[in-house]
Amino acid sequence: xxxxAKKDLKGVVKAWAEKYHVLAPSRMAxxxxxxDTFQEESFSLDYKKPPLFPKxxxxxxxxxxxxxxxxxxxxxxxxxxxxxxGIRSCDMMGLLQSTSFMTRDRDDxxxxxxxxxxxxxxxxxxxxQNETCFCTTTFSGxxxxxxxxxxxxxxxxxxxxxxxxxxxxxxxxxxxFTDMDxxxxxxxxxxxxxxxxxxxxxxxxxxxAMRRLKxxxxxxxxxxxxxxxxxxxxxxxxxxxxxxxxxxxxxxxAPGNGVRARAWDACLYGGFTREASGHNPRPNxxxxxxxxHEHKLLYYNESDxxxxxxxxxxCGRCSDYCPVHIGTLEVAREIVKE
Amino acid sequence: MGHxxxxxxxxxxxxxxxxxxIKDHRLFQLKLEDGTTWENFGHQPGQFxxxxxxxKGEAPISISSPSTRPDTLELCVRRAGKVTNALFEMDxxxxxxxxxxxxxxxxxxxxxxxxxxxxxxxxxxxxxxSLLLHALDRRGDFDDIIxxxxxxxxxxxxxxxxxxxxxxxxxxxxxxxxxxDDEGIWKQYVGVVTGLFEKAxxxxxxxxAVLCGxxxxxxxVLQKLLQLGFSKDHIYMSLERMMKCGVGKCGHxxxxxxxxxxxxxxxxxxxxxGIKEAI
Numbered sequence: 001x002x003x004x005a006k007k008d009l010k011g012v013v014k015a016w017a018e019k020y021h022v023l024a025p026s027r028m029a030x031x032x033x034x035x036d037t038f039q040e041e042s043f044s045l046d047y048k049k050p051p052l053f054p055k056x057x058x059x060x061x062x063x064x065x066x067x068x069x070x071x072x073x074x075x076x077x078x079x080x081x082x083x084x085x086g087i088r089s090c091d092m093m094g095l096l097q098s099t100s101f102m103t104r105d106r107d108d109x110x111x112x113x114x115x116x117x118x119x120x121x122x123x124x125x126x127x128x129q130n131e132t133c134f135c136t137t138t139f140s141g142x143x144x145x146x147x148x149x150x151x152x153x154x155x156x157x158x159x160x161x162x163x164x165x166x167x168x169x170x171x172x173x174x175x176x177f178t179d180m181d182x183x184x185x186x187x188x189x190x191x192x193x194x195x196x197x198x199x200x201x202x203x204x205x206x207x208x209a210m211r212r213l214k215x216x217x218x219x220x221x222x223x224x225x226x227x228x229x230x231x232x233x234x235x236x237x238x239x240x241x242x243x244x245x246x247x248x249x250x251x252x253x254a255p256g257n258g259v260r261a262r263a264w265d266a267c268l269y270g271g272f273t274r275e276a277s278g279h280n281p282r283p284n285x286x287x288x289x290x291x292x293h294e295h296k297l298l299y300y301n302e303s304d305x306x307x308x309x310x311x312x313x314x315c316g317r318c319s320d321y322c323p324v325h326i327g328t329l330e331v332a333r334e335i336v337k338e
Numbered sequence: 339m340g341h342x343x344x345x346x347x348x349x350x351x352x353x354x355x356x357x358x359x360i361k362d363h364r365l366f367q368l369k370l371e372d373g374t375t376w377e378n379f380g381h382q383p384g385q386f387x388x389x390x391x392x393x394k395g396e397a398p399i400s401i402s403s404p405s406t407r408p409d410t411l412e413l414c415v416r417r418a419g420k421v422t423n424a425l426f427e428m429d430x431x432x433x434x435x436x437x438x439x440x441x442x443x444x445x446x447x448x449x450x451x452x453x454x455x456x457x458x459x460x461x462x463x464x465x466x467x468s469l470l471l472h473a474l475d476r477r478g479d480f481d482d483i484i485x486x487x488x489x490x491x492x493x494x495x496x497x498x499x500x501x502x503x504x505x506x507x508x509x510x511x512x513x514x515x516x517x518x519d520d521e522g523i524w525k526q527y528v529g530v531v532t533g534l535f536e537k538a539x540x541x542x543x544x545x546x547a548v549l550c551g552x553x554x555x556x557x558x559v560l561q562k563l564l565q566l567g568f569s570k571d572h573i574y575m576s577l578e579r580m581m582k583c584g585v586g587k588c589g590h591x592x593x594x595x596x597x598x599x600x601x602x603x604x605x606x607x608x609x610x611x612g613i614k615e616a617i
Contacts, residue, residue, distance in 0.1 A: 065346055068392050073435070075344055105600060106585040109343045245589030248582055252393035260392065265589070272590060275580050276397065276419030279553055281593075281615060291592070291615070299595035 001185035002161045002177040004152075009045070009159070012175050013038055016083055020119070023054055024085040035084070045086075045154075049129035049315065053091040053241040055098065057082060058114045062263040065110060065248070071256040079114040083171075086123040086152070090133075090315040093140035093308050094241020095120065096147040100304040101244060110262075119167055122151040126192060127199035132316025132329060134203045140313040142196035143189075146306070153192050160185050206297075209332035210310065213298040218335045220286075226331065227286030229324045234266035236292070236318035236327065242311055245272075267291050293331050345585045348390055348435035354410055355430055360494050362417040363461065364426060365402070367410040371433060377408040383469035384443030384576055384604040387413070388584045389421055390435040397421035398581035398599070400465035401439060404472035414464035414496065440584040441603050444469045444574060446479075449546045453481040455538075457559055459488050459531055459551025463496050465576045465603070466550050477509055484538060488515040488531030488551070492524045513537055531555065532562050542567040550576040556617045560607065573607040577616065 004012065016022050022038035025047035033047035035054040066073040087095070102111040125135070125142035135141025144151055149168030153160040160180060163169050212218045237243040247265040252258040265272060268288050274280040282288050300311030312328050319327025350371035357365040370376065386400045397419060403412035417426045428434065446469070454473055458466045473480045485504070489495050495514070504512045513534040515527040527533055531551070547563050549556065556575060563573055579591035579598035591598035594613035601609075610616040 071392055073348060073392065075347070077344070102587060106345050106587070107343055108345060108585075108587050244587070246583075246587075247590075248396060248588065250393050250395050256392065258393065262588075267589065267592075273580050275578060276422065277416070279578070281553070281579065287615065294594075295592065299592075301595060 001163070001180050001182055002172050003155075003180045003185075004159045004161060004175075004177050006045075006154075006156075006158055008176045010040065010043055013043065013085060014040060015175065016085075016171065020081045020083045022083045022085055023057065025050060035087075038085070047086070049088065049133070049317070049320075051317070051321070052239055053087065053094055053315070053317075054084060055094070055241060055244075057084060057118060058095075058098070058111050059102075059244055059246065059264070062261055063110060064259045064261045066260040068250075068252075068256065068258050068260060073260065077110060077113055079117045081117050081119075082114075083119045083121065085121045087120065088125055088129070088135075088315070089122060089141035089144040090135045090138075090313040091241050092120065092122050092144040092147050093135075093138075093306065093313040094315070096306040097242045097304050097308070097311065097313070098244050100306060101301070104303065119149045119171065120147065121168075122148040124151055124153050124192065125196055125200075126154060127196050128201070130316070130320065132319040132327070133200055133314065134206065134316060134329065135314040136197055136200045137203045137206050138309040138312055138314035140308045142200060143193050153189055155188060155192070160188060162189070203329060203332065205332045205336045206309075206312075206328070209335040210297045212335055213294060222331070222334050223286040223290040225334065226289045226326050227284060230268065230285050230289055230326055231324055232268055232270070232285065233323065234268050235321050235323070237266035237268060238264055239317040239321050241313055241315060241317075242296070267295070289326065289331075293328065296328060297332070345587075346437065346583075348437055350433055351411075351436050352433045353428055353430055356428075359414065359496050359498075362426075363496060364415055364417075365497075366413045366415060366425065368413065368436075369410060375408045376405065376411045379405070379408075379411070379439065381405050381411070381439035381468075382443035383446060383472045384465055385439040385441050385468075386465070386581070386584070386599075386603060387436045387438035388440065388581075389413070389425065390437065391421050391424040392435075394420040394424045396437075396582070396584075398440075398584060400468075400576070400603070402464045402467045404468045404475060406472055406475035414461065414467070416461050437584060440581075441599055442601060444548060444604050446472060449473075450479045451481065453484070453541065453545040455484045455486070455540065455545050455547040457486045457531060457547065457549040457551070459555040460490070460494065461496065462549070462551035462555070462576070463487055464550075466548060467497065469548060474510065481544065482511065483509070484511040484513070484540070486513045486515070486531060486534045486538070488517070488534070488555075490517045492516050492519060492521070511538070530558070532558050535562050535566065540566060542569070542572070546572050546574065548574045548576075553578075553617075560617070570607040570611060574604055575607065575617075576603045577605060577610075578603070 017038045024038045026036035026042040027044040102108045122144045148164040151162040246262040296311040319329045351368045354367040388396045390396045402414045581591040581599040582588040586597045586600035
C-alpha cells in the first residue's frame with residue numbers, strides 16, 4: 001500500500017487538477033464545506049459530512065438531453081474526466097446503488113457516460129461525522145467495501161491509501177507517495193476501522209421498522225402523522241444519495257426550437273404520480289411519504305443494494321436537513337414506537 | 339443518427355388518418371416516416387408508446403392495434419393533457435415523434451389454446467383492443483373469446499362500428515353495458531360492468547381473464563372473478579400510471595418494487611396482490 005504525508009496532499013490534488021476536473025471539499029465564504037471544483041485557497045480537509053453528495057456530477061439538477069432546432073432533436077451527451085476526491089463511504093454506497101439502478105435493464109447513457117469518466121476517491125470515516133450518521137446499521141460504512149478507485153485513511157500526519165482499481169493505481173504512479181508494508185498498513189486500517197465502528201451507533205429501530213414494514217405491521221397513523229407535518233419541499237430526496245427520480249420537460253424558446261431537459265424530481269410532490277386524467281394513485285401526502293420510506297426500507301431492488309442493507313445508506317442527511325424532522329431515523333423510530 | 343444506446347431516441351411518424359370516436363377521443367392511424375411498415379416494430383398486444391410533441395412533452399399512450407395488422411399502428415387517444423391536446427390539433431400528414439414499444443404486454447403465447455375473457459371499461463378498451471384483434475386475427479390459436487365492455491352512457495361507446503360488426507360473427511361473444519341510459523335507447527344491459535357476469539357462462543379453469551378500465555373498476559371486477567373461481571395467475575390487468583420515461587429510470591410509475599413501464603403495464607394478479615397501492 002501507499003502512504004502520503006498530509007502536508008503533500010494539496011500539491012497532489014493540484015497536480016491532478018491539471019489533467020482532470022477535480023471536485024473536492026471546498027470551504028465556502030459562509031463556512032459551509034461543499035464539493036466544488038478544486039481551488040487551492042478553498043480546499044479543506046475539515047469537512048465532516050458535506051450537505052450534498054455530489055450526485056449532480058452524474059445526474060445534474062437540470063440536464064439537456066436534446067437540443068431542438070426547427071423541430072429536429074439533437075442529443076446532447078456530455079462528460080469529462082473527473083476526479084471526485086474525498087466522498088464518504090455512505091456516499092460511495094449511494095453511488096454504487098444509483099449506478100446499478102441507472103444502468104441495469106436499459107442503460108441510461110446520459111448517466112453512465114459521466115460515471116465511466118469519473119475517478120472516485122473515498123475518505124474513510126474515523127467515526128460519526130455528526131449525530132445522524134448510521135452507516136454501520138446499513139452496512140455502508142465507515143469504510144467502503146467496493147466501487148472506489150482509491151480510498152484514503154486519515155492517520156493523523158499521513159494517509160494510508162488503498163487502491164481499488166487500475167485507474168486508481170495509475171493516479172499513484174507519480175507523486176510524493178511512499179510504499180508501506182501491506183501487513184502493517186492492513187493492521188493500521190483494521191484498528192482505524194474498529195474504532196470507527198465502535199464510535200458509530202447502531203440504530204436498531206431501523207431493523208425493527210424494516211421488519212414491521214415487511215410484515216405489513218406499520219401503523220397507517222405513522223404516515224398520516226408525518227403527512228400532516230410535511231411541507232412538501234422535496235429536500236429529503238434532493239440530499240439523498242440514492243434518490244435519482246427525474247422529470248422530463250420541454251423548454252421552447254421559439255416555435256420548434258429549444259431544449260428537452262430533465263431535472264431532479266421528488267416522489268413527495270403531489271404532481272409526481274398525477275396522470276393527465278387527473279387521477280392520482282397517491283392522492284395525499286401520507287401516501288407519498290409512505291412511498292418514499294417504503295422504497296428505501298421495503299421495496300429496494302436486491303441487485304441495486306450492492307450488499308448493503310437497503311435503499312438507505314445511513315448518511316442521515318434527510319434527518320439533518322428536513323425542516324420538520326421527517327428523516328429516515330425519525331420515521332423508523334415512529335414506526336417502532338407504535 | 340444519434341448514439342445507438344440512447345434510450346430517449348425518437349422515431350418520426352406521420353398521421354395516415356384520424357377517426358373521431360366520441361367526444362374528446364380520437365383514433366390515430368400512424369405510419370413510420372422512414373418508409374418501413376410496422377412489421378419489424380415488434381409491438382406486442384398491451385404495450386405502449388411514448389408520444390413526443392416538442393414543446394409539449396411526452397405522454398405514454400397504449401397501442402390499440404396488433405402486429406398482425408402491420409400496415410398501420412393505431413392509438414386511441416383521449417384529449418386530456420398538453421401532448422394529447424397537441425395531437426388533436428394535427429391533421430393527416432402531420433409529423434410527430436414516438437419512442438417504444440415499451441413495457442410488458444399480454445402473454446399471448448401462454449394464452450394460446452385457452453378461452454379469453456376481456457373486461458374493459460371506458461378507454462380501457464384501447465389497450466385490450468390490441469389483444470382482441472390479435473386473437474381474432476389468429477382465431478385458431480384461441481378457444482372462446484368473450485368481450486365485456488362497459489361505458490358510462492350510450493354516447494361514450496368507443497369503437498362503436500367495430501363492436502357492432504361482431505354481431506355478424508359467431509366466433510366472439512360480446513356483452514355490452516352502460517351505467518346509465520337516460521334516453522332509453524340502449525338495447526343491452528344497463529348497469530355496471532360486473533352485472534354482465536350474470537349473463538355469461540364462464541369456465542374459469544381454462545380461461546384467461548384480462549381487464550383494463552378506470553381505477554374504480556378493478557376492485558369490483560377482481561372480486562367477481564375470484565368469486566367465480568378464477569385462479570389469480572389466470573387474471574391479467576393493464577394498469578395506468580404516469581409513465582414519464584418509459585424505460586424504468588424516472589421513477590414516476592413505481593408501484594411497490596415494480597415499475598409500471600418495465601414490469602407492466604400488464605401484470606398478472608399474482609404479482610401485485612401484495613402491493614397495497616397497486617389497485
